[in-house]
Amino acid sequence: MFIGCAGLLIASLAVQEVPPALAAKLAATNETRGAFVQTKRLPTGETYVSRGTYRIRPGVDFEWRTTEPFETLFWSDRLVYVYSNEDERVERPLADLPGFARFAAAGDGDARAFFEAFDALYKEDGDGTFHVLARPKDARLKKALARVEADGVVTDWTLRATFPTGITFEIRFSDE
Numbered sequence: 001m002f003i004g005c006a007g008l009l010i011a012s013l014a015v016q017e018v019p020p021a022l023a024a025k026l027a028a029t030n031e032t033r034g035a036f037v038q039t040k041r042l043p044t045g046e047t048y049v050s051r052g053t054y055r056i057r058p059g060v061d062f063e064w065r066t067t068e069p070f071e072t073l074f075w076s077d078r079l080v081y082v083y084s085n086e087d088e089r090v091e092r093p094l095a096d097l098p099g100f101a102r103f104a105a106a107g108d109g110d111a112r113a114f115f116e117a118f119d120a121l122y123k124e125d126g127d128g129t130f131h132v133l134a135r136p137k138d139a140r141l142k143k144a145l146a147r148v149e150a151d152g153v154v155t156d157w158t159l160r161a162t163f164p165t166g167i168t169f170e171i172r173f174s175d176e
Contacts, residue, residue, distance in 0.1 A: 030058075031055065031056065031057045031058075032054075032055070032056045032175055033053065033054065033055040033056070033175070033176050034053065034054060034155075034173060034174050034175040034176045035051070035052070035053050035054075035173075035174050035176070036051065036052055036053070036054055036064075036171055036172060036173050036174070037049065037050075037051050037171070037172045038050045038051070038052075038066075038169065038170070038171045038172075039169070039170045039171075040167065040168070040169050041167065041168045041170070042166075042167055043165070043166035043167065049068075049069075050066050050068060050069060051066070051067055051068040052064065052065045052066040052067045052068070053065050053067065054173070059078070060077065061075065061076060061077040061078075062075070062076050062077075063075045070085065070086065071085065071086065072084065072085040073085075076094055077094075078094070079093065079094055080092065080093055080094055081093075081094050081097065114134075116137070117136060117137060117138055117141060118134040118135060118136055118137060118148070119134065119135050119137055120132060120133065120134040120135075121133045121134075127153075128153050128154075129151070129152065129153055130150070130151070130152065130153070130154075130157075131149075131150070131151050132148075132149060132150040132151070133147065133148075133149050134147065134148045134149075135147045135148075142164075143164065144163065144164070145161060145162075145163060145164075146162045146163055146164050147161075147162050148160065148161050148162075149162075152173075154175075155174070155175040156172075156173070156174050156175070157172075157173055158170060158171065158172045158173070159171045159173070
C-alpha cells in the first residue's frame with residue numbers, strides 16, 4: 001500500500017491552496033458527526049487502539065469523545081476547551097492551547113498557516129479518492145513531526161502522523 005501511495009504522490013502536484021473537494025468539506029456549514037478509530041503504533045510493534053465519536057458544528061463547537069478503552073471528552077467552542085475523564089475536568093481558554101494562535105484561522109476556512117508550516121502534495125483519483133502528503137517546513141516542527149498523510153474520500157478517510165521517533169498515529173474518520 002505504501003509503495004502504491006508513494007507512486008501516486010510522486011505523480012501529484014505540490015499545492016498552495018486547499019483542493020476544491022476538501023475545501024467544500026472544510027467549508028461545510030452543516031453539522032458533521034461520525035466515528036473514529038485511532039491507532040498508535042510504536043517502533044517496538046506495540047499497538048494501542050481507541051474508538052469514539054466526533055461532532056463538528058461549524059462556528060459553534062467541536063466534540064471528540066473517546067468511548068474505548070475508557071471514556072474521555074474534549075469539547076471546544078470558539079473561546080474555551082474542556083477535557084474530562086472519570087478523574088478530572090479541565091477548562092481553559094482555547095488560546096492557551098500550544099500553537100493555537102498560529103492555526104486559529106483554520107476554523108474559518110483559512111488554510112494559510114498550514115501551507116506556511118508544511119510542503120504538501122495532493123492527488124485525486126477519478127473516483128474522488130484523495131491522497132495528501134505533507135512534510136513540515138519549519139525546523140522546530142521537523143523535530144516533532146516527520147510527515148502527515150491523508151487518504152480516502154471526504155466521508156471516509158484516514159489521517160496518519162509519523163514522528164521522528166518512529167511512532168505513528170492513524171485516525172480513521174467515518175461520517176454518519
